[in-house]
Amino acid sequence: MELRQLYYFVKVAKKEHVTQAAEELHVAQSAVSRQIHQLEEELGAKLFLQKGRNLQLTPVGQLFMRRAEAILADLERAIMEVHEFLDPEKGEIRLGFPHSLGISLIPNVVSAFRKLHPNVKFRFKQGMYPSLIKDVMRGEVDLAFVSPFPEEHDHITGEKVLTEELFAILPPNHPLAGVDAIDLIQLKDETFVMFSPGYSLRPIVWDACLEAGFTPNIGFEGEETDTIRGLVAAGMGVSLLPEMALYATGPLQPVKVAVRSPRVMRTIGLIHRPNEKLPLVAKVFQKFLLEFFECSGKGNEGKLRGGG
Template identity: 75%
Template sequence: MELRQLQYFMKVAQKEHVTQAAEELHVAQSAVSRQIHQLEEELGVNLFMQKGRNLQLTAVGQLFCKRVEGIMKDLERAVTEVHEFLDPEQGEIRIGFPHSLGIHLIPSVVAEFKHRYPNVKFRFKQGKFPSLIKDLMSGEVDLAFVSPFPESHDQVAGDIVLTEELFAILPPNHPLAQEESISLEQLKDDKFILFSSGYSLRPIVWDACLQAGFTPSIAFESEETDAIRGLVAAGMGVSLLPEMALFQTNPLQPARVPIAEPKVTRTIGLIHRADDKLPLVAESFRNFLLRYFGLSNENTPIGK
């Protein structure tokens, strides 16, 4: 069994079409077909079955694909580690984060790290909490910012790097817009604009409203921080957002007012796979982030 056969097999499994796989691999279609045929002969099974004009993995093909995917990721990691050993400042950092951190935090920390190590590359993935955990466990990313921090997860380790206060955001002409602070109960009769289900800020806001003695009435649900801010500024409702999501990106801005009761916060954690050694460059970035958030005094350069 050759590496080339596994590479061709994975590409056909992904594209479900030999011609398209051959085009992406920049080889002849016959070469792909021959390698797949030889692989099936060696295994003594059919890995694919015809479905219309496409190919579909058989049951045993799906099982084989899952295992090969893990092998290919391990091989990619091994190659990366060799390159980083030769020149750790040329490595790639793969990091996931929720949308709300992409407005200010991620650009800030990446810019500072790139200033020190300009040749380091970054690969980013945005997502909701469940997809970020999934990306971390599958090896799609090496590090992930998540909120809330997962207090108990057997396969995840990390640190709470930040606890952030949430503010009430109100239309500029709202009766409470000029207050120094408010209680959340004062918004019980307002319509709320919340994140859609699956976003970690939604249950934080929902639970805070319940703690304040009311169930929020939802006017609109969104998947974008900018949309929530804009709709509130336009007078469509009220919401709660962390300070990090309140950096101005357009002229139309809502009023923001601190919430005195109850205090509403979210935790932001930096996590990694618990039983997996980070690549050198990712470990160096993690140490940099812990220093950035004041959690470590260690000052270890890349490769040391």
């Protein structure tokens, strides 16, 4: 069995398509198909089933997938450790984060870190809350920012680094656009622009509306803060967003208004796998981040309970 076969197998399993996997691997489709066939012959088991135009893992394939990903992750960490041992200043940090943090927070902290460590590389992975948790557990990222901060979890550990207020965002011509602050109940008859199910900001906004005494009428859903902001600015409804998701330029922008009651907050944590030594360069970055938030006055310590 060759490592190349494992790489090809994992890529096909994730893409569920040989052609797409071959394109990402920059090899011929026939080469990928041949390696998968040889792997199945060596294992004596069928790893994929045809489902329409896509491929689907068999139960045996799903079992093998978990082991193959673990093997490749261990190999990648071993290679990184060797590179870091030779020169810790030339390592790579694998960082996960939700889209809303990619507008200002991630560029700011990475820029500040690279001023001190200019040769360190980053590999970023954006995702929703559940996928970021899984990425950390599977070892696909070293560190991840997640929101809300998981107070208890059996398989991850970390620190709460930030608590952030959410603001109401309104169309520029909205009757409440000129006020300093509102009570959320004042928006009970409005159409809401919400994040799609699975995004962590959706239940925060939903629960805040319920606490205010009404169920939000959802007219539109989106998957990125740019989409939510744009739809509100275009007069399609109202919403709530954290302040760091409101840093944008352009002629069409919503109006930000503080919410007096109830106060709507979200927590942000920095998580990693418990009982596992971080790569040296990731450990340096983790220390930098905790000091960054503490020194900026935004830190909000809260050691994660459960999982170490």
